[in-house]
Amino acid sequence: MKTQRSRLDARLVAAALAVSGCQNPVAAVGFERMVDQPRGKPFKASPYFADGRLMRSPPAGVVAANGVSASRQVRTGLDGEAYVRVSPVRVDRPLLDRGRGRFNVYCAACHGLTGDGVSVVATHMSLRKPPSLVAEPVRSFPPGRVFQVMSEGYGLMPAYGAELSFDERWAVVAYVRALGLSAGAALERLPEDVRRRAEEALP
Numbered sequence: 001m002k003t004q005r006s007r008l009d010a011r012l013v014a015a016a017l018a019v020s021g022c023q024n025p026v027a028a029v030g031f032e033r034m035v036d037q038p039r040g041k042p043f044k045a046s047p048y049f050a051d052g053r054l055m056r057s058p059p060a061g062v063v064a065a066n067g068v069s070a071s072r073q074v075r076t077g078l079d080g081e082a083y084v085r086v087s088p089v090r091v092d093r094p095l096l097d098r099g100r101g102r103f104n105v106y107c108a109a110c111h112g113l114t115g116d117g118v119s120v121v122a123t124h125m126s127l128r129k130p131p132s133l134v135a136e137p138v139r140s141f142p143p144g145r146v147f148q149v150m151s152e153g154y155g156l157m158p159a160y161g162a163e164l165s166f167d168e169r170w171a172v173v174a175y176v177r178a179l180g181l182s183a184g185a186a187l188e189r190l191p192e193d194v195r196r197r198a199e200e201a202l203p
């Protein structure tokens with residue numbers, strides 16, 4: 001029985017080899033169409049539209065998914081020509097929790113989990129180390145300036161406007177403010193339960 005099965009398998013293999021010798025099975029599938037796919041380039045003409053333009057205008061009334069319909073303060077961090085001095089979004093515990101999550105993903109690698117500029121990445125940045133976000137002068141920056149730095153980048157720091165939505169950037173601003181407050185808070189000004197935990201954590 002095993003001998004008959006082995007002979008059948010051998011015949012099938014031989015038949016497959018014979019077929020592949022007659023034609024290229026890969027070429028027959030047409031994979032070359034996936035490699036050679038004509039595509040249009042911006043500002044090129046196109047015969048498929050009545051106006052002859054390849055680039056299409058967005059439908060009337062649409063807004064970007066990241067919230068372009070938001071106010072100028074929310075979008076830019078500016079109030080006229082000055083930086084926004086009060087967050088234009090409501091600051092509450094859910095916003096702070098969201099800001100902490102985004103900060104830990106995008107900011108903590110360089111600025112440290114507590115925002116003090118101490119991190120493994122920072123030790124390898126010999127040209128210019130990331131500043132502390134909880135000490136002067138950054139601590140005194142208006143919220144709009146912190147938002148704009150995140151949006152447009154500054155120095156060696158890249159822009160994060162594509163990675164973080166407007167709301168997420170304001171959430172990070174709020175969390176950075178909370179880090180600054182926690183770093184400079186006097187023990188006697190803390191709520192009793194918080195003060196007790198802080199005193200227990202002290203060496």
